Amino acid sequence: MAMTTYQVNMAKSSEAALRAQRERLEEEAEGKIGAARTEFGLEVEAAKKAREEANALYAKEHRGRKAIHNKLVLGVLVPGVVFCPDTGARLGQGGGFYDRFLARHPQALAVGLAFDAQCSPGAAALAQPHDRGMHALVSESAIRWFGRPGKGDHAAPCEADGA
Secondary structure, three states: OOOOHHHHHHHHHHHHHHHHHHHHHHHHHHHHHHHHHHHHHHHHHHHHHHHHHHHHHHHHHHOOOOOOOHHHOOEEEEOOOEEOOOOOOEEOOOOOHHHHHHHHOOOOEEEEEOOHHHEOOOHHHHOOOOOOOOOEEEOOOOEEEOOOOOOOOOOOOOOOOOO
16 A cells, blocks of 8 residues: 555654654753763862862861870770770771870770670780770670779779779
8 A cells, every 4th residue: 555645744744853852852861961960070079179178177277286185085985896805905997096096195094895796705816916905895785894094004904992
């Protein structure tokens, strides 16, 4: 069955209209995608700039002076990977930040915070000489005391007076 000239012309115009509509929608979508990329890029750049400004401000404020006077630190809550519930030995993540901080502040009460699953008697065997022990260990099931500030090593046992 042959198409009439009218039907052929209608089909061509419908096809052309659909093609034009598709092109218009594709251009609109590309514009929206481009705008979203630009907006997201600007947000990322703004966040980077804010972080850089905050870091520069912090460095400027703390340049050439200590942030905390040694005598003002009375206690430190110390996280860790694993603790020995018998001796107070602590293993951190390997950076040594808390060990160095505790060495500079021997008067500070060092309190380890842990879940029961982080308490293992084998942790004492893994501790290195530079690892600082805790005066106390707090977990969800117990509070354990191991020593007092200023009485030698952080993991030193308590004296007989029970203080």
